[in-house]
Amino acid sequence: MTFPEKTVAIGAEPNDPLATILGCDLAAEGWNPMPLERAEAPASVLFTSQTAFLGSLLFDLPETAPIEIVLRRATATQSASEWATGLHLLRQVLRRHGDRPITLSALSDTAAREAGAILQRDVGLRSDGLDPEIRLAHGVIHEARDEIVFPQGRMQASAWNWARLRRRANLNVATGASDDLHDLVSFMNLARSEPEPRAPRFLFVVPNGVGLGHLTRMLAIADSLRAQGAGEVRFWCFSQGAGIIQAAGYGVHYRMTARHLQCPPGDWHGWEVAALQAVLEQLRPEAVVLDGSAIDLAVTEALRGTLCCAPELIWIRRAMWQKGGAAEGLEGGQFASLILEPGDLAAEDDTGATVTYKPARTGLSKFSVTPPVTLTLGNTPLPRREARRALGLRSFTRKLCLVSLGGDAFSRQQTAVEQILAAARRANVRLIWARSPLARIPSDLIDDTDMLHVYPLGRFFEAFDGAISACGYNSFHELLQNTTYPLMFVPVQHQKLDDQAARARYAAKQGWADCLEAESPQAMAAQLDAFFAQFKASATATTRPRVRNGSVEMAERIMALVEPAEVLA
């Protein structure tokens, strides 16, 4: 990637909303904005407040670059006298820097006039030549509550970086707000210059899931985005399946969680924010897309970074959460512009928090459900013969049953594994065990020749005469939609996983598949015997649903969001 030659160093107080706005504008104008402390020999220096400038005097200023200081009026934590004293101090400092090219600007006429009177210097207006712009959302900011209220929902005032907020909303200020907030909001409501159009870039954040569900879904969406003309799609990946993403041709930043690193969460958070911000500053993506049951606060904090421009945050949030599980993660909705839920064929029986819990703050997030999302690219089922050849399955004397119970299934589901092995022996069915790329614990029960190490599995489905599978989102939807042979789901109950039991029972209720959920070993054996009996009869399911892949629709919605903002006039 090439950087613009003109670097502008930005000096700002931490979390100053104006810094994100001006940083974004400068980038749109072709500058390369950099934080002051990292900018080497910048062409110019911009301080977004006089306090940022005064604070920077403890450090060496870039030697010759012209400086602009945006003069701000008093904030909520500043008294009028503190503000005035700050300007008196600035006046004295400017007098001592008499030979430096320093220009002064302000966000409003009042600010320019009041500050100019103390400084006894001309103060320009940053808003000169900008007209008000009417945007879709209209909110009222309440400074004391640190909250913005929109007709469609409330959000913390700092939930979004304000360069991003400016793309969507006009704000009014509730009574009692500070002078600075009035100026800031007036300035934010003005139109801005749009950057040159380009193919949108994305950063996908993959959490460290128990299985490969998040990763697989995100690959599917990334593939669809690429197909629809997206530019670079890069992954910020906590999953140990990062190699799979790399193999699929995407750039990956492999990350470790605090737990993996065994470090204090606070320390980890700080490193994570800094590292993510550095990537956001460099990539300047149009959106960050995150899949998970919660939005990590390191992501939201990084997105508020001064020089990240205005990336949208899109939350891919699967449903079918376990009943009664923790719901507070849903409060993260206020951080997202768009919440996309990959549809679930068992949605009718969903009793989890995504259906029952109403978050207090939803902000400007839009919610949408798409058809189920499955991985298609490189995962189109091969014809039976080809699939078997590819897998090296040459024996046709016995029926073949795929068994895919998820990572570390052998340690977690010992009883089920033993019962399946026994039943298969009785039915003379050969079991082919799919081993998750994330599985760490081998099993003594399984002959290694019957073990498959492939990803993705979908393209080999036709190699088998039936399948026994865990009931995670991807397995469930891929198997149901791509097979007609006998299926049995073995739900895995794990506190971090979705409600696999509800999903499996729903499939059984619809007659789409069996659900192995017997209370005793005898009952389980009977259920398995009945299941394997269908192999001999070469039973074929005819009622399984066939819906289009939601990854395409998701990609369409994401691309629509990152198009230039919807502006009324």
Add this chain to the structure above:
Amino acid sequence: MLYDSSAPSVAQVRSRILQLCQKGDHLLAYAALSGSPYDAENHPGLWELLARQCEAAGAGDLARRAREALLSAGTLHGGQALAHTAYLIEIGDFVSATTLIEAQFGTDPQDETARIIYGKALLGTDPAKGLRLLEGLETDDLILSLRIVDALRQNSRFQAAARRLADLAERHPGEARIATRQARVQEQQGGWAEAIQSWLKIVDEIPSQRVPGLLKVAFLQKRFENTENATESAAELLTLENPTRSASELAAQIELLDMLGQERAMLAAMHRLARESAHGTVSPALWEQIAASQVDAGRIGLVDWMAKLGLPIGVTAHALLEAARDYLPDLGRAARDIHAAAQIKSPEILLPAFKAMAPERARPVSGLGNILLVNATLAAGGAERQFVMLIRALLKSGLPADRISVALFSTAEERGHAHFLSELTALGVRIHDLDAISDTPTLRPEVQQVLALLPARIRADLLPLITLCQSERPMAIHGWQDRSSVAAGLAGLLTDIPRIVMSARNMEPAKRADPNLPMLRGLYRTLCAMPQVTLTVNSEAGARGYEDWLDLGHNQAKVIHNAIDGAAFPLLPQANDAQSAPLRILGVFRFAANKRPELWLRTIAALRAKSSRPIQARLVGSGPFLDRIIELRNELGLHDIEIAQSLSRPDEIYCEADVLLLMSRVEGTPNVVIEAQCSGLAVAACDVGGVREALHDDGLALPAEIGPDMAADQILDWLDTRALSNPEVRRAAILGKYDMASLAMLTLGLYGVVEAEGEEPDA
């Protein structure tokens, strides 16, 4: 010890030591003695010999080791004990030094050298006693002389310190340690203008003192409310050419921003410093320094923020944070937001802990206990005068003197804190100087933990007051003015005193520029909600102002007016109304910015220019603006205006005057207005604070914001109509409103004395 024929004899070892020392092999000599069978307990002579030889040859470390062997063996005596004490003083271990020398020479050493060394040790442990031993000493030892100066300063004996410094300055010209102390002494004596000049000279002449000098100049100029000069000095400090960026320089710059109220700029600088720390470019000592000053300022959240970033804030700050853990709110993600962290402050975080200590209802009182009254000082001010007046009124109402104790944070005469001390002493009440109480109070560990987290200023006030409360066990404690009220309230709460009275003496606390006031607000509010606590204010306007500031209900702040002793303020001779007679205008106020002395002088100048009648003027008061007042007086050609300082007798103050003129920007209940009217004077004053409430009907309330010309016009109009008539009526009205008996009865009621004993307090 058994005789060992193979071992060298004592004489042989002695010879060996001498031989090796003569060759300069002191380490081998030490090894030879250590390896011999002759230990320090049984053969101290050998060890002393070694110590002396090493000392003489400059091998101080080996000499110290030899003396330590003697000390451990209990055989360190005489000269070697003195030498070791000197070493302990050198490393700052004054407690061990004092103990050692007292063990060897007693507490009144007759040996001259021992006496000096003992004095040096005492300067670190008991400066007053150390001074008694050393004050008359003529010495060329600069370090000792400076330590004596420091002890004199510590004991508020600034004149003696200044004399000694002047003498030292002659002998050691250009010595930074002397010059900086001279400037500090000037400041401590209230000579701010002089101190500023001294610091400016230091800044110019002593490069190593440029940073602390500029910081001091800016600080003093700010106290003078001279924003222009303060910011000019601050700008110089912030834009030093060729800065070293040393830890002390950066710490000074951060302190400067904080001092000027530029918290956001300070936070921006700290945030960047923290980022640069990650690259190892910031000295760990800096963070320790910053953490210590932020702890003192009560910014616990900010220190926690530093700790969470892994910055090296030092063991003390970490221990404090550990203690604070129960009181720090869980900020979640905001914990890393420096602005959110900076909002978490002590004492606010401690308020729930104080609330939990409050009793459900006020304890009944027997009415027979003692009363403890607390004020900061007895400086020459109206509030201090009323403090003494309250005690006078209580005594007059029949409360015996032995039931009244008075606690003062300072009675230092040379700081101007003892203006009313002789008057108070004459009343026969017990007087405690809290500055002299060094015993720490006995407190439960959880209470100690809470107190450790208080801002330094509040903690310093509170600890000796608690100690005093624990020994006095009063039935009521009464704090006077904001600082003392909060300290008295907390001390009363923590020592379970049944009645607590807090008396505010000001107006519009929300608008006052006092940077310490916001820190007191939460404590005030918390205390006011407690059943044993009463807040009083001395005017209606003041009471409403405090109720607004503290979100209290209407009338929750009780009004108890000031009192005036009519006998002490007799009606003075009538004014001469004749147009040819001069009109005599008096100003009585502290020479400080909020009294607007410049406006007062310019108004007099305008009156002279506009009045057909001759105008005479006189100023009574003292304060840091004295030099500027004299300068402006001369500049305006008002050379004849007499400026009288340190008058305290009413007849001296209010004599030969017709009108009192007060041009203050800020006032509480202005005693001078009450006193002047009681003496028969007419009063014209700017309408601020409680002025209007204190003015008799015929007084002139000038607009708060007014220029000298307009003020002069209004005063002349007023004088033409009604001002100088009816001094008797004026006096009678004032005496009726500001009555001593009412002050005493209302106050005794709050203590529970009247309530417990019926209408008649015990005699």
